[in-house]
Structures are given as C-alpha cells and as structure tokens.
Amino acid sequence: MSSFDPTLVLPDDLLERIRSRAAAVDAENRFPEEDLAELRDAGYLAILVPTAFGGAGLGLAEAAILQQRLASAAPATALAINMHLVWTGVAQVLADRGIDDLRFVQEGAVGGEVFAFGISEAGNDLVLFGSDTTAVPHEDGGYSFTGTKIFTSLGPVWTQLGLHGLDTTDPDAPQLIYAFVPRTDAVHTRDDWDTLGMRGTQSRTTELRGAVAPADRVVRRVAPGPNPDPIVFGIFSVFEVLLASVYTGIARRALDLAVETAMHRTSKKTGKPYSDDPDIRWRIAEMALAYDGLLPQIDALARDIDDQADHGALWFARLSGLKHRAVVAAKQIVDEAMLVAGGSSYFTRSELSRLYRDVLAGMFHPSDPESAHATVASAWLGPVRS
Template sequence: MPTRILTDDLLHTIRGRAAAHDRANDYFDDDLADLKAAGYLAALVPTDLGGPGLGLADVVHEQARLAGAAPATALAVNMHHVWTGVARFLHDRGDTSMDWLLEEARDGEVFAFGYSEAGNDLVLLGSRTQARPDGAGGYTFHGRKIFTSNSPGWTRLGVMGLDDTTDPDNPVIVHAFIPRDGGGFEILDDWDTLGMRASQSRTTVLDGAHAPADRVMRKVAPGLSLDPYVLGIFTSFELLTASVYAGIADRALELAVETVGTRTSMKTGKPYSQDPDIRWRIASAALAQDGIWPQFDQAAAAIDDGENLGAAWFRQTAGIKVRATETARYVVDEAIRCSGGSTYFNRSELGRLYRDVLAGIFHPSDDESAHSTVAQSLLGPLE
C-alpha cells in the first residue's frame, strides 16, 4: 500500500474550500499553507536529505487523492512535485546536481513550471524564449510562458530558453531556475477559465529574469534528448499530471455511486441504483478506470527502482498520460449522465469536475504528440 502524508481530515478540509475558490477564481493560499505544514511539498525529498522519502509511486497516489478533494489545488501543487520528481530521479541515479532543489523544497520553497509557450508544439525539444548569456555562466530569459500554475505562490520558477547566439551553428536549450525575488518578469492577471480556476496558471512574461550559473542545470541541443534531466522532466510530468485526472475520475465515480443510491425513479419507485441502464453505465466507467491504476503503478515503480528504459520512457509515459486523461473524461461524462440535471449547476461538485477534467487534453503530451511518439518508436522517424 502506498505511503501517505495526506490525512483524511486534511483532505476533507481542502475539499470544503474547493467550491469557494472556484467561484471566486482565486488562489488556494489556505490549502498551500496546510500542505506545507503537513510536509507534503517535501514528499519526494529522500530521507538522507531530511525528507520523508516517498517514492514517485507513492506521490502519484497522493496526488490523485488530493485531486479528488480539490483538482485545481492538486494541479498547481503538481508542478512543484514535477521538479522534486526530476531532482529525485537524478539523485537516485547518483547525480547530485539538483540536490539543492530537494533541500530547498524541504525548507519550504515552492517551485513552478515555466515551460509552456503558445504555439510551441515542440514542447521540450525547442523554445521561443531567448536565453541570453550573462558572461559569467548564467543567463537572462526573454519570452512569454503560458499556463504557469502556482503563479501567486511560487518562489522558484523552472524555465527554458534557446541560446542561439553563443554558437549560432550549435544552438542549445538552456534549462535553469529563476528566483521570485530576482525580478525581470511580470505575472499577468489573465486566468479566467472554464475549469482548474484556483490553480491560477497565469501568463508569465520574462524580460531579463536572471538565473545565475549555479542555477543553470542543463544545456542540451534542440530535439530529442536522452539526457537524464530531460527524461526526468518528461516522466515526472507525464505521470504526476495524469494522476491528477485519475483522481478526478475516482471521485466522479464515487459521487455517481452515492447519487444513484439516493435518487428514486417515479416509474419504478426504486432507487436508480436498481436501474439496469444506470448500472451498466457505472460499471462501464469502473471497468475503464480499473485499467488505469496498474499502468501508473508499473511505470512509477520502475522509475523508483532505477530502471533505465531510455527512449522507451517517452512512449510508455506519454501513453499513460493520454489514456488516463481520456479515460477520466469518459468516467466523468458517465457519472454526469447517471446523476441527473442537477449536475448542470455550478454548485454541483460533479459539474465542477466536468469542467476541471477538460484541462487534461491541453497538457503535454497531447493526443497528437503521443501518437507521433508511438509511431516513431514503431516505424522510425519521418523521412
């Protein structure tokens, strides 16, 4: 059984706030304070660095439980866990270059993921942001990042940009971290969305944000890379992000079961839990969801055990992300269909889950990217 940090009481408290944060379209400062106090932001910090030492397989399950209480909170916190996941991935493989991040997470720093760019379908393989060398081994960053979850709360932002000036014939993607108190950026108040509202994933405009030399983590050539840093980002992001949507599906199924047991049919006088069509829908949703968790457990356990699958990690984890998010949409849809018209109101938790689950289609790897990854693994690159 996975190791847990989040107590049922804490999750109950966080669930009780989720609807209000959604209505107000504000940030979950109260949830963040409670999660920090519980030690959850340090979950992946190994015991030898003073942390609780949970593995990725543990945190995947914890993220799903948190998402079942408050999806937007889970999604934003997820981007912090992605970075601690990368650092843990390296640490477990003998690379201590990001142990500083694990130590800072242990001490209360909050990390965010500033990688997404409008129109950049290369994702990790290229960037529209400029990385300009400062002459001392560091870089300033100039560009526009979208969907920066945790915008009001982060203290450290992971960013990437393209340096094509140092050696124009050999450009590199620069991966680095900038501090919030260093300036050189503007966070726009532009987050007014259909769902995942409390995540406050605002646009971040970088205009000289500086990463010193000791916070420049990698410089890799554009295109596919098997650098452990890139593999750590890809695998951590795919599994942890997908787990949020698996948690939404788990909660939706739970709510549907509760609802059909209390709604009564005027036609039969029996609860809808006795209606064969409703039973078929709920069973169909459960059958789909039951196939997701073994995939998470197998992949996350392999990462925790230090397995080296190389390029196969891209296909495996991208596939899990797509299957988990698409299955979650199906499960929530079936739960809505079983639960009646009340779910169409904003006050309905299922209605909110329906809005939140749609965000899953926008995270990398999207459906097209995943199909391209799998096709390349089977057929080789396009000529």
C-alpha cells in the first residue's frame, strides 16, 4: 500500500469545510460551487497532471486515495469531480503510451478549466462502443455534434465537454469520434436533476444542437464496437477505479459513523455502551471486513494502470469487477451502519440517511451488475455461442 500522505493535498480543514456544506447542498439540490472553488484553488483539478505542466504529478493510485477521502466528506462533490479527473487521467494514460492527443486537457486543468464527461445516452447500452449522437465532419477537420447526453455531471459549471458521436459519412466504415466541445449556445443544459441521492453532482441532461468541436479538439477516431484503442482502455480503466474509490469513501464514512454511534450509545436494558453488545460488535466487524478488502484491490489495480501492467484480455473483467465489488460492499456497509445507528438514521437530517441515498447510485454507473457479470463470464467462459 502507498505511503502517500493525502492530507498534504486535501488538508483536514478543507475537508471539514466541504463536509459542513454537504447536507445543505443535498437539501437544496444545488451544485457545490464553494467546494469546486476551494478545490480548484488547492490545485485539486490538476492532481493527475504532470509537474512539468504545473500539476501535482500524482498517479492514479494516489488520486484514488484522495477521492476516497473526499467522498467520506461529500460523496456528491467527489463523484462530480471524478468526471473531470477521468479526463485528466485518460490524458495521462495516453501520454504514458506515447499519445499526446490530450495535452490540452492537462494544460486546461492547470488553468482552471472544468472537463465534463458526455458519454452516457438514454437506452444506449453500448456505452463506449456506440453512440446515438451524430457527428458531422467539417472541411477543416472539426465536427458538429447533435444528440442528447444524460447524466452529465458538473452540469452547471463545466467549460469543456468530452464526448463521442458517430460519423456515418462512409456507411461502410462508420467512425466513433471522440472530441471536446466548449459551452456555447449550441449546448443546452436542462435543469432536470432531481434525484434520490448524489444530488450535488447536478448530472443534468445535455442537448447538443450542432455543437462544434474544432479540429484541434477532435482527439480520436475509432471503429464502433469493442476496440483496443487506448482511449477506450483509458476511459474505462480510470472511470472504474475512481468510481470504486468514491463508493469506498462512502463505506469508510459509514463505518466511522457506526463506530462513533456504538461508542456513545448506552443500552437502557444493560446500562452498557452498545460497543459491548455482541450483536453490534459482529455488525461492525462485518463492515470492517468488507471495507478492508476494498483498499488493496483499488491500490493494486490503479498501480497496474500507472505502471502499464499487461492483464491482456482480463483487463475489462478486472476493472468491472473492481467497481462492482466496491459498490456492493459499500451498500452492504451502509445498510449495516443504519442498523447500528437505529431509528434515528431514518430521518433525513441524519448523515447516514444521506449516505444511504447516495450509495444507491453506484448500481447505475457502468459497469452495472448485468454488464459486470457478462464481462467476467465472457473472460472465464468465452463468448456466448450463437
């Protein structure tokens, strides 16, 4: 495990200020503007950018630790920032492999730009392997994008939207175009984010109405379908590791709250603290056993990405499995924490109540449970025979 000290990047006082705002952000269903401002001032948007460009020069393994820490204070803030960090992480994955296509992302992150993630589309279970958004080429090499993206985190504040769309100019050889568009009148962000949990992410629906990516912001052209292109690996790997990190951070906070509650609640029946109750002790032990297993998994796989390890055909199974296990374990841990805390945790004023709502979102991110199981089954059994 890493000896990296996350408090040097995300100090305790900053974390506590972010924590103090989380309940109001959730209740008011708004974006945590203050959190973003403080994180930007602290250089957090550039933690994955090399020092040569003015960033912190951290690897994915260190970023994963930081995101766990941030999520323990404000899960929605951490999840929103995740989407920006995905693009800076992809930039580094590509750069490590000799591809400099996303240098502008690294430089932009240092300059305070906020990069959002515009991949998800309603009903499109192909995700990275296809798109219902049309990409129309320009003579100068740019593209116009028309379509609708969903779950666009950072909806009110992003400055650049990384997305994909399908160019069918040659119907015999369609191409998926990965590019970045700025926020202009050709991009409409709906104010439609009113959800059960993760309310602060403001992951609003984004309508693209001929939004233009200039030629120097068109970064990759790849064939639809499963593809070995580094951008596909980069997006999937960084996305899954950072998602696992956020939900692991939620699990840690729930565990801490359960321990705190057990230490301070006293049984009327026995006169002893709940921490002496064998059933409570068993529940907290179960929570800790599940939580402890997540940390080395995240660290090991993140380091493999940083070190360019070769897992071959097993990469996607291991990445989707990591995210799936982290989310399932986090939900189990929050469930147990609610039982330890008792009926008071059912009130909306309880932090555990918010964590319970936030952790549910994990099941809906790629890879969802069905996709994760299909990917792992294919890795072990081969594809389904027709």
